[in-house]
Amino acid sequence: MNEYQNLLNRYTDQFERLRRQLRLLSFWRLVAFVLTIVFGYYYFDSSSVIFIVASILCFFIFLFLIRYHDKIKSAHLLTGALVELNRNEIELLGGAVSPYPGGEEYINPHHPYSYDLDLFGSRSLFQYLNRTTMSFGTSKLAESLLSPSAEHIIGRQAAIEELSSTLDFRQYLQANGMVNRNEEKKLNKIRFWLGAPRSFKSKTAYQVLLIFPLAAITLTLLYIITGSQLYSSIAGLLFVINLAISFSFAKKIMSNIAASSDINRTLQQFSLQLGVIEKQQFNADLLKKLKTHIRTDSSSASGAIKQLASLFNYMDIVFNVFISPILNGLFLFHVHVLYRLDRWRDTNGSRLIDWLEVIGEFESLSSLANLKFNNPDYATPDPDLKEGIIVKSMGHPLITPAKRITNDIDLDDQKFVVLTGSNMSGKSTFLRTLGINLILARAGSVVCANEFRFYPYDVNVSMRITDSLQDCESFFYAELKRLEGIIANLSSGRKTFILLDEILRGTNSNDKHSGTVGLIRKLVAMNACGIIATHDLSVGDLATEYPSYIANKCFESEIIDGELIFDYRIKEGVCTKLSASYLMKKLGIIE
Template sequence: MDSLDFYVNQKRKNEDLLRIAQITQSKYKYIRLVAFVVALVIPFVVSDSVFVSALFFLLGISAFLFVVRRDILLDIRIAKIESLIEAATQEINAIETDQFPGRNGSCFSNRKHAYSSDLNIFGERSLYHFLNRTHTAAAEQLLANWLKAPASKAEIEKRQQAVRELVSKPELLIEIRSLAVLKNRNKEKNDLSGLDLKTDAFWPRLKIAFGYAVAFSLLNLVLIGTYFTGHLNYLFLLAAVGFNYVLFSSLYRKVTKQAEPVLGQSRDLCFFEDFIAVFEREQVQSQLLNDLAREFSAAGESGSVVISRIRKLLHRTDHRYNLALQLVLFSWCYADVAFLFDYWRVQRRYSGFLTRWLHAVAHLEVLSSFAVMQFNQSWLFPSISENPIQFVAEGLGHPLIPSAKRVVNDVRFDDRNRMLIVTGSNMSGKSTFLRSVGVNLVLALAGAPVCAAKFETGPFELMTYMVISDSLNENVSTFQAELLRIKQILDASRTKHNLFVLLDELLRGTNTTDRELGCKAIVRHIAHHQLFAVVATHDLSLANMEQQFPRQIRNAHFDIQIETGKMFFDYKLKSGVCQSFNASMLLKEIGLDLNDASGDASRN
């Protein structure tokens, strides 16, 4: 069964379950009504016996409460079923219409990064957008970090093993996706870093506040008892309780203000509780998944149970926002301080574990994102070599181009072929080829599958020069921006010997003569430092440098076919230098007469 069939079947199965659940829920409405009648109507109509009336009342109330509880549980089940349906629908849309369900990662964009801006790693319809199935802020940041820097060979292989195992568990993947869908629907926060506040400075103040709360609560209780025995005036009671509240309020406000980052987050913990519970039930084999799963039992008990306990304690502190409870209970009892004290006592005990669990959840989310991509696409896990002079790709395509439109190519680099100079006409596929190499290299070195039939690579560090623009905010012209990026590459080449460089149309911001001289100087520098590089250019003079460096440089090209005045591109990489160009034809199509030499001179 392919991925699309799996999601369609999951959607249909859960739609059937949803219909059954909704029918059951409608029956509960009638049962509640019957129970209500039994409890409140029949006892006064059927019998004059107090015993019989009380019996009917108790039976009716018991049945009513039982059905209400079952209805609440059914509501929870319906919400989970609906989230499974929505998760399956999102993946169907991702496969069929390229509608990516996750955030696009635009907040991680950095034009000064070595390659992320040129390769469209972040932003709308980017690689990050395509991959992302994470929910928490920590996981979103971790995914960005993995895409911005290569991992070691050992770490890549551990990630690949984990992703392979997750791919074999599609039901687990869709359940994880449904958790994120459900929590997004509930508008739960995805950043719980505040839960692990450093408590050294706060804990002493909270203990003092708790002591005062107990003392004032007992005093108020004595005052209330004295009032009910008739020994205290009502107005004096209100004045005494109000005076105690004023005395305590200053310390109370300081305590609650410092605790504000965690107050009101009880609902937000549901995702972590459910996510951890899912992995605690799952039997995993790969080293990385085992290591992460063991984190959830590092405290000596189930991580989901501890999270549940913390969530319930936080939920009790949420009662402080209830106006009725504030007036009736917390105005004299200060129970919310006791609730906060209970929470912080548990939080201090598990403080270090909370950080580890959030870290483990983030890793599992990112690995699950890679696994969903692989399950949807059925691509290849690349082979990572320690050999720094190896790069082989066959059937290489751009991951973000739909498979029906994707054209694949083969490319190979080794000790005798370190640089590829690619010439070609406009729109022939040069830039897309460079991005195909770069994006797949990013995926490979992050531990993800790649869009290729064969992919072997060494531990490269990637740098690019492709989309260079000016910056008004930074007062940087286009040519200055080009120079800054070139300097960044040249500086790195002097200290790093595993660079893989992608260069697209060098020095576009200067005149033809200087550009030719500068481009050749850059290519010579790369050749002398024996870097791996792909250089895309319209400048045929660069192709002549193969003669100067025959053991390092080779030429390849993308060409154009013209039939009955129409241009056709096959986007296939071919050996040698391009002999066909199309700029003149394109200029004629927009109305320029290239044969008119007189120009404006004839009109002066």
């Protein structure tokens, strides 16, 4: 936290200094503009050369101050984002709720585990991890949690390890993205423009048009040199012809402007994010591989996108009623810009989305690297087991350290656990804790544990089942379909880790017991690894039937001074103390 506080202090001072600088520049910019007008007025009033020279000089100072003001404004916005993200990190380390998006669009009750483990939504794991700023980054981070690749775990671990030590890189990548608001809406415009037809059918048509501006410029210069009215008349005619040619391209010009409206700054921010990546040297193979995707034959990806932003910016000049007629009458300015846009799209159009996906991948990896940086005591998992999971001092990452209870679990020799315990004793929290840490491990992230050795299983969870009136599906049938999916996954030969919490709740006790025992026997026969939590203590008898495969674990409670106390520590054996009747009596529900 001290490092974040130091950065917050530094960037806050810098932010205030830039704010004062902006105010000063705004004042002097106004002064330069007023002096330009005043000196121009005195020139026309007195015809003194000194006034026109002063007016022109003030005008150029005015233009310089506009550009410099824009530069300082960009730095001010970036510094403001750095202030915001460092303040956020301090508050998050203090236990505050994350202000970042929770990925609600990825909530899917039919996913094998994400809905049951609360991966997405308010106060979710995704929201806790998320430091992405663009849709590509958000989707890459979600993908790493929803469908990670086991073969890439080691490579991702190395990348996350390296990124965790590059705080400035990660913060500048994030801050530049934070400046880029409403990015998804603007991305749709970019996609539309990439798919639009070319403005020129061939290069030859463009080259023919070059004759007119060349002739107009030449004749204008000849008129200035010689003063011949003939040159003036022909140059004037060519000026009108050039305007007519430009007008014939009006539809294409406006089409490009419509596609590019309000995305110049977005492209500039993408360029800055790519520039941050291009300047950083990496050692991890995955990071070096990602960096190769943003190289071009002639320039950097950041330079290419910056060029596109400039071209779109030039298109907006068409609305300047003073400058646009001159530029198009003499140079066919917007025709040239259209051609350069065609060339840019031909050269880089197919790569633009790939470049943005690279930013997204870096944002995703940086989010996980941020978790490691903020939690230096978290362990890097070791995917070295042929089967099973061995965990020491494992806790839930979303529970603050002051309140977090940690537990050990060994699913190496005995690969299935029957977990019993009274209500509120911590069974469901333990299942989610193990599930979330396993998901993090499969994503290449650090985990909330001192040691975490595992086989990178597929994960299937049945903890929170929902019925569906729309699909005419009952709660009980929805649960059976989830269990059917687990069996199907095992039948396909995929090694699967299973977490089940109080299954078959929608049936009577005898039927529930029979179904639970039958399911566990089938899971054992299919060599499944996992945990089933249940209130049915007799299910624990299966440990006697399968002593080398099934272990009994439990959470217990105690009554101390008339209060029900839970220590949330996992213990060996079957639960011996129940709490439901005691709590009902305490609340006056029963006698």
